[in-house]
Amino acid sequence: MHTTKFGNQVVTLGLDWHSLDGEYELRTAANKIARKEKRSLGVIAKSGLAAMVGLADRGAGGVAAAQWLSLACQKSDLILVQPIEEGNFWICAIQSGLPVPTFDLVTDQAGAIEKVRELRELRKAVTVYAPAGMFAGAVEGSFESLVASCPDKPTKIGKVTKSAAGPLLLLVVILAAAGGGYYYVDKKRSIARQRSLIEQAQKDAQDVLGEKRKILEKQKAAYDSALEALNRDIASPEPRSLVTSWISAIEAVPVAEAGWLLISAECASNSCTASFQRDTFGTMRSFATWANQQGWGGSTKIEPELALVAIPASSVPTRANNKLEGMTAWGTIRPAVISRLQEVTPAGPRFDFAKAEEPQVFLARKPGTKEDLGPPLKLPAAFGKWTLSGRYLHEPRELAQLINEPNIIVDTLSLRMQKSAIEWRMEGRYVAN
Secondary structure, rough: EEEEEEEEEEEEEEEEEEEEEEEOOHHHHHHHHHHHOOOOOEEEEEOOOOOEEEEEEOOOOOOHHHHHHHHOOOOOOEEEEEEEEHHHHEEEEOOEEEEEEEEEEEOOOHHHHHHHHHHHHHHOOOEEEEEEOOOOOOEEOOHHHOEEEEOOOOOEEOOOOOOHHHHHHHHHHHHHOOOOOOHHHHHHHHHHHHHHHHHHHHHHHHHHHHHHHHHHHHHHHHHHHHHHHHHHHHHHOOHHHHHHHHHHHOOOOOOOOOOOOEEEEEOOOOOOEEEEEEEOOOOHHHHHHHHHHHHHHEEEEOOOEEEEEEEEEEOOOOOOOOOOHHHOOOOHHHHHHHHHHHHHHOOOOEEOOOOOOOOEEOEEEEEOOEOOOOEEEOOOOEEEEEEEOOOOOHHHHHHHOOOOOOEEEEEEEEEOOOOEEEEEEEEEEEEOO
């Protein structure tokens, strides 16, 4: 903890911040936390229905700089890196109008860099205010400039612990001294009831805090799971290699065999399913015999007029190093991809890139209400869908070369055999980051 001056105002830096719950009995909740932490001084910060208590060491004076900054920045998520005496820095983060626990501290330059990195990993959109040139992408700013237009005055650090039963006990002593034995007993019971009510209120507050924590943990778990699934999809095989393996598998299948005709194929992941229709002289036995000769007997389903065969495609490795972090923004890649496709598809294949979805947002919302218990967590990217289609078997392999980008995922390739051509359709997704 550190006491200094900003302008003419004495401020204390580095308070120990704890969450309070609800607007009712904030002093009681703060009192319980202060007693548990063996502190008596502090200040309460509020933003809407949310509140926190910042605990200070004995001897702390003036106002809490973090609470003052939170009053000035109710609608901004930020982290401030403020130079102070002896080459040290004060680090203070504000989120949803309240100080962030463990981000109100005094440290050296290395510690300041580490705390900024830590918060940037947790909150990608946070604004960093720091001396010029200290951090990439930071805004030059100081504590004085941020609080200069603050309409509210900060609260002075004071005592947050209290004795709920003290005044009542004093009244009991006075009545007893006056000979009021009956009143003494009655007041003693009143004190017991008062203590019981206080204890129950504290228990209720802890129960509410526990439920809030569970909801926030569920929110974080759902967000982490969705982010993991996003990165898993992004690591799928590159379009060029995957489409080549599918086309190679399909080219190895005869168009007509054993009295059956190939009518379609569907490719996904590492295999293709070929569909055959019985011709005039074909039988179920003739198809089974041929499929067994090809080594496909275990992956064949034969009906009187239709047979399905699962044909393995060559294994294609995933893009294990393809990560969302460091991926070029889709807005930068898109014009080049579209231009390449436009150059080769004026009268041939067709393509379409649909508008991307909005990134998924996870809320920690109190059941049955619209009250958010914490800031929303928004995925850093979303998917958009694309399609390519044409009439010749050589086209998919050639077009896959043009869309072979880290942001592009190929999901399926389907083919339909026609008298004069092979109609095909490729579908997939792109990462809108």
